[in-house]
Amino acid sequence: MDRQSAAILDSRCTYDDCLIMSCLKSLFRRADKAAPAFVISDHIADIKKELEQLNVQGAAELTYPYLAAMETSMPNVAFRYAVIYKNDRPVLFAYFQLFSLSAQNFDLDKNKSFVKGLFSFFLKLKKIKVLVSGNALRNETLCYCFKTTDLDNETACEAIASVAEKIAADEHATAIILKDVPQAAGIAGWLTGIGYQQPWKDHVMVMDIDPEWKTMADYVSALSRKYKTRANKILAAGSSIAIKELEEADILKHGKAINKLFRKVTDNQPFVLTRPGDNHFALLKNVYNERFEFLGFFRGNELVAFYSAFVTAEVYELYYAGFDYDHNNDYQLYFNILFSGLERAILLNKKQLKLGRTSFDAKASLGAKAVEMNYYIKTANIPAAVINWFTHYFSTMEDGRWKQRNPLK
Template identity: 30%
Template sequence: MKQLKGTLATMLDERKRLRSRSPLQLAIADRFSQLNVEQWRTVTAGQSLFYSTEYQRAFEQFRPANLEARYALISDGDTPLAAVCMQIARVDLTQVGNGKQKSAFQKLGSKVSQRVLVCGNLLVYGLHGVCFAPGADRELVWRAVTEVLYRVRRAEKLAGHTDMVLIKDLDDAAAAESRALEGLSYGSVPTEPNMVLTLDPAWRTHDDYLNSLTSKYRGDIKNRVFKKFNESGATIEAIADVASHAETLQRLYLDVHSNATLRPFTLPSAYWPGLASLGAGNVVIHVARQGDRVLGFIVSLKDGDTAFAYHIGFDREAANTGVPIYLRLLHASLAQAIAFGCRRVSFGRTALEPKARLGCTPEPLYVWARHRHPFLNQLLQPLLRFVENEEPPEFTPFKAAPSDAGAK
């Protein structure tokens, strides 16, 4: 009994410690310009483009209408330790189900709505919510992050309740570092994995990639993708003047986006030239053409050693005729990643099978979630454990390495 009391006291002390104010200093802003930009640069220098000052300023210009940005700097005295990127998303029933066929469920529209506070960036996959300065105590910073989220959520009561808080897209390492969030009533749930292709440093062209595949997979790509695509009279090209193509890109984006089961945001047409101007040569948009008709597009973005292949849009009517637009665009982005000199391509977490056939492997991602109402949060935690995600199929498209072959 004495030992039990000691254990209980230890647990209560730990809970009290976690729920006390952070010893670090917090600066929270509604607009990026309200923060100390030089301190932000100190933290984010040499890290992801999605943390950069340039991206934050651009986001405020081309953000989706239902997303609002919030920002924070976490410091120890005058020493910045972390930058925090947040978004408040207003979601309602018009964003659920097929966007082209209105159901009785959707007709309720904005009458059933929710405000969600997200630590991260809904526009891109991966952890882009917390950027740590080199040498920062990550466990201590994560505690400060939860205080930032608490303060922002409380302040948002003036604009309406923000019931749900999400910290999105943590990999295995970040999930382990932030484990203290369990003591603050956050629940962790795995999402669908990010499909990642590791690029061989020896590859200099797309042909090098093809030559690394077994004959079965190489022949399948050449015949089922490239041959069919070329026979349709379609071509692939990178566009230089994105602004003049913005409305076309938007139409193709909406053609795919409107069929998604869940649409937490809808990008505006200004997003495409805005994103392209951010990255200079590090953002390339490829389009598939059939004469003067644009059939589809994909965005390739270089972010350090990682290339993002995302924001794909295509003409569904043309795709239904048998033109492999989607698959050909994936290969265009893969070729661009090799040209960028990247070490990996992040293809995201949809269409798992065709990406697995490319040679991608799943990279686990997790989300921390918390509801403001204690009772509902207690219900949420066990429900999270029942969330099931699609398992990506396993393929072995690459030739065995010489050492592996010799060992057989």
């Protein structure tokens, strides 16, 4: 995140729960008979039929099994699903996640005692509710589908934003974050006009895979001398660790150890949005099969690290990981997780390795580059001083801790 780009969010905004109706009337003003209508549900099962009618492209992240698995395995997250109808026909589906934040989500120990006490008190007094379009745990995944004969990208985005306003007003949300929404030339200006801002720059790390690399040895050979020496030391440190791909039954078998390792990592993060439930990874494996991989790192019979990844036609996307800090230095577990993910991307002939938005320096050393992410934020029902603190908190989480590197020749 870029501190220099941080802006001050406007605390005077309010959510317009009538915007959805004015938006629909504008979008469908030529509708013949039935007035435009919408439905918002807490459970995907309620609108399964409409979802399946609209997801004609079969996007994996918009299938009923995937959304049902996410709803089941994320117990601390509330889901909201919306369908817009025209002449009694569904024309747009979108989903949202609603998070309730407290002091437990933040690492406040690094703040001055007065500041820590002040914001701990505020977070105990008032839970922060944040509404996010789509899946807050992943980037660049679809959260909508619509009939292109009735809507274009701009009108679809306006409809999604209008639904978000309605949900936020009903839930007394503190903030709306719009991400992974349809993009169009005029949409940024429209969103700004109703109170959305982009208060800081956010990035994810992405690595292009050279098509000439067929094995991990090819990647190591392509490194400059300094990084080649470093890579060989890391790989040698982890050479006694057995890396095994786990199936659904294996994930369930090692569930307790997986949760323990995952908690070790999240407990060291400055901010944790949510922790998935115990069955999260097993359910994803059940839904995705070979398109979701779960790799366990074993020291003898002991699971000491793991990572998970989504596999698409062109991309290998690292998801959640966990490792034992007590063994990290001896076996370079974290860096070997990154190397293993890269090796899987190479062996599966993928064009890109997606590495997420934490530990930028380590991923830059691998050869990844920062890619800017676009999203919009609107806040309400929160004091300006608290907004400014949150903006500063998030905008400095990664700022100044890493630099872009060029490890390849």
